[in-house]
Amino acid sequence: MTMIEERHPLAPAADNPLSIGACRSITVTSVSEVGWWDTPRMLDEMKVGGGPAACQWGIRFDPDNAAGSCTLIEVEGLDGGARRILLDAGWNPEYMAERFRATGVDRLLQDGEIDFLFLSHEHLDHLWGIEAVLRLAPEIPILVPGTLREEGIAWLRGGAFPAAGIANPVPHRGPIVRMLPGGVHKLMDGVASVTFDLPILLDIRGEQSIYANVAEKGLVCITGCCHQGVLNLVDFATNHLEAGGQIFGLYGGLHIAPFGTMTEEQADTVRALGRYGFRKIAANHCTGNEAVALMHTLGYPVVGGSGSAGSTGNTHLGNGDTVRF
Ligand SMILES: [Fe+2]
Numbered sequence: 001m002t003m004i005e006e007r008h009p010l011a012p013a014a015d016n017p018l019s020i021g022a023c024r025s026i027t028v029t030s031v032s033e034v035g036w037w038d039t040p041r042m043l044d045e046m047k048v049g050g051g052p053a054a055c056q057w058g059i060r061f062d063p064d065n066a067a068g069s070c071t072l073i074e075v076e077g078l079d080g081g082a083r084r085i086l087l088d089a090g091w092n093p094e095y096m097a098e099r100f101r102a103t104g105v106d107r108l109l110q111d112g113e114i115d116f117l118f119l120s121h122e123h124l125d126h127l128w129g130i131e132a133v134l135r136l137a138p139e140i141p142i143l144v145p146g147t148l149r150e151e152g153i154a155w156l157r158g159g160a161f162p163a164a165g166i167a168n169p170v171p172h173r174g175p176i177v178r179m180l181p182g183g184v185h186k187l188m189d190g191v192a193s194v195t196f197d198l199p200i201l202l203d204i205r206g207e208q209s210i211y212a213n214v215a216e217k218g219l220v221c222i223t224g225c226c227h228q229g230v231l232n233l234v235d236f237a238t239n240h241l242e243a244g245g246q247i248f249g250l251y252g253g254l255h256i257a258p259f260g261t262m263t264e265e266q267a268d269t270v271r272a273l274g275r276y277g278f279r280k281i282a283a284n285h286c287t288g289n290e291a292v293a294l295m296h297t298l299g300y301p302v303v304g305g306s307g308s309a310g311s312t313g314n315t316h317l318g319n320g321d322t323v324r325f
Pocket residue numbers: 035069123125126224225253285286
């Protein structure tokens with residue numbers, strides 16, 4: 001049986017922003033940003049399973065349509081040392097194993113060179129691929145949002161969910177840390193996380209995101225899906241973190257127009273992002289192609305990609321692409 005620890009955050013005081021220290025650089029590689037291949041098919045299966053409010057652990061999705069979201073974060077410390085975080089585990093285990101091979105993450109996991117797996121949230125496209133991680137590193141510490149359902153813990157421990165047609169054949173044997181909401185968790189020098197507590201699609205709760213303070217550059221926000229809203233993500237930093245005084249970079253799924261056509265309200269969110277003065281934006285996964293296109297139109301410093309290894313188009317940072325902050 002794995003150990004479960006609950007970690008309480010530091011609660012920032014109203015007019016005393018928290019210092020999280022600093023690092024020298026952050027290098028982010030999109031191991032895979034493609035959640036699934038065919039959106040209408042995925043939405044159809046969701047509908048058949050009871051709609052967006054039904055619990056994901058009881059819905060049957062076609063595994064052939066599954067890909068997954070997973071990101072490697074490499075932190076260079078002020079002392080030159082390197083530490084690594086794997087953000088999320090993707091969805092389809094065979095596909096994820098292939099992506100791990102293609103990006104060298106397989107070797108890093110096997111050699112114990114990744115400090116921990118940081119699970120942004122419980123959604124299937126970030127968690128159901130866990131088998132691929134555990135085959136290579138069964139004892140890796142896993143930091144989960146404190147809001148995770150019991151099904152999520154059971155899944156990590158080798159659970160099976162017949163109604164969803166899934167099973168995890170490789171039980172996790174390392175520590176699990178529940179990162180409680182309500183403040184800031186310092187993960188390492190210059191890197192912190194915050195667990196946002198909110199109800200999300202498919203009857204799950206909460207998402208945790210990462211903030212890094214890069215010396216002489218500023219704050220970098222790193223997200224899985226950003227269900228809390230990208231403006232809330234950045235506002236938290238400006239209001240509660242000392243490093244939030246100088247905003248620099250943004251990476252990840254920004255959940256602006258994830259399922260296709262962008263609404264006017266979603267376009268407003270893209271426009272509102274302009275007020276922070278980001279110097280580098282690498283938006284992928286559930287951001288939505290139309291939202292990324294509008295960022296380009298507005299002249300935001302958007303980092304493109306190779307448009308290869310399953311990612312569509314070179315306007316965003318895709319599978320196998322790397323950005324350095
Ligand atoms: Fe996602």
